[in-house]
Amino acid sequence: MNKNILIAPLNWGLGHATRCIPIIKALEENGFNPIIASDGVALALLKKEFPHLITLELPSYNIKYAEKGKNFKWKLAYQMPKMLLAIKKEKSKIKKIIENYEISGIISDNRLGVYSANVPSVFITHQLNVLSGNTSWLTTKLHLRYVSKFNTCWVPDVAGVENLSGKLGHIEKSNKQIKYIGPLSRIEKKSLPIKYDLLVLLSGPEPQRTLLEKRLIKELEKSEKEILFVKGIIEPTQQNEKRNSITYYNFMNSEELGTALNESDVVLCRSGYTTVMDLAKLEKKAFFIPTPGQYEQEYLAKKFKSEIIAPSCKQEKFKISKLEKIYFYKGFKDVSVEQNWSELFSLFQSK
Structure with a gap:
């Protein structure tokens, strides 16, 4: 039987969900059975993309933006207790999902409560440094503490100088837990007439x-x-x-x-x-x-x-x-690399 892998993107806009699309396809191509877990529009989008897969609903972080940019950080801080409660509920639900669906691996895209000490767990983020103005040192420290709970961290970028995420996805201290897997995109370049x-x-x-x-x-x-x-x-x-x-x-x-x-x-x-x-x-x-x-x-x-x-x-x-x-302006340059999915997914073959 194919191993069940839980893939859970954060519902924060559509970006986390859409960049999981090539990973879900790669899991299927490599003989795994992806099970999708999220909430809100992220879950709705992935249901439309993969109607044949099992989809599960997770507790919503339900983060709301401020109408004025200058209030953005403080509104997020005000909602932090609600977010931490959602993460706690998320962890509890993940335990049940692992048991009920015989999960052999977890891939979490920025969902901080989606991991297990008993199942190989991957965290996806392009933000190793979490910018928040004069509190960036604190938000980065707290974020990396959560990341350390996972077996490995995939950064969807390249490690070299010509990268896309800049200081967001690159830290000064080397860390064996971090793997640069190359940019993720669900889009293929085609030669089509401009419409x-x-x-x-x-x-x-x-x-x-x-x-x-x-x-x-x-x-x-x-x-x-x-x-x-x-x-x-x-x-x-x-x-x-x-x-x-x-x-x-x-x-x-x-x-x-x-x-x-x-x-x-x-x-x-x-x-x-x-x-x-x-x-x-x-x-x-x-x-x-x-x-x-x-x-x-x-x-x-x-x-x-x-x-x-x-x-x-x-x-x-x-x-x-x-x-x-x-x-x-010169526009963007393709810095993508060929992803070695079989090597990345080998973590899930260990159990």
Whole structure:
């Protein structure tokens, strides 16, 4: 019988779920039986991608963003007790799942309570350094303490200088627990004719997703360019409509989004790390609007701006005219490596 491997991405926007898609496919290709566990839109998305697999619901961290970026850190701190309670409930549920489904291995993408001392456990993160302003030393220390509970930590990036995550995914002290497995993307590069001048990709927790959607629609409806606007709202059925030169979708599956990315000249999106990995895979040009107050996205936007890869601006300062800057930047370069899945999954063969 194939071994059951539990794969559990964090429900924080769509990025953690989408970057688990190539891992789930690789597990199946290597003779394992993936069982998916998450909550909210992350679980809804993976149910649509893998309707044939068992899916389980985990306790929600239910983290809400502040409407103003300057309050981001303090709102997260205020919600910390609720988050710790969810992690405690998560750990309890994982024990039952391991017993009920005979789990032989665990892959957790940033879910801090999804591990077991009795089952080989992997933690996936691109943030070994967790940026939080003047408290970065503390948030990093606490995060690494959780990571140490796992057998190994997979970082979806390369170890060399030409990497995507910068100081987020690279620490000064060497650590045998950490393995750089190369960027993860569900998208394949294809040679397709350009159909859209601009692809808008939205994702991330509320209320910031909606706030950005409203601002972008107000600006972009002035344009005569052909625009594809994917809102990133996971609903039971896909909906689309065209108003003037803008085609709107509530969501797209991986195959549809892959086609859309390949058929688009440039991309306007958040500077989330999963999106960065997709852009690099396709060697695209992009314009970033980081989520206000989210240090990780603000850092990545500044990093790629300073490297003359992609321009960016604050959410409240976006104007359609700023998109012209894209063509003065060199765009992303593919830094992907061939993943040795059989070697990575060998951890699950030990028991």
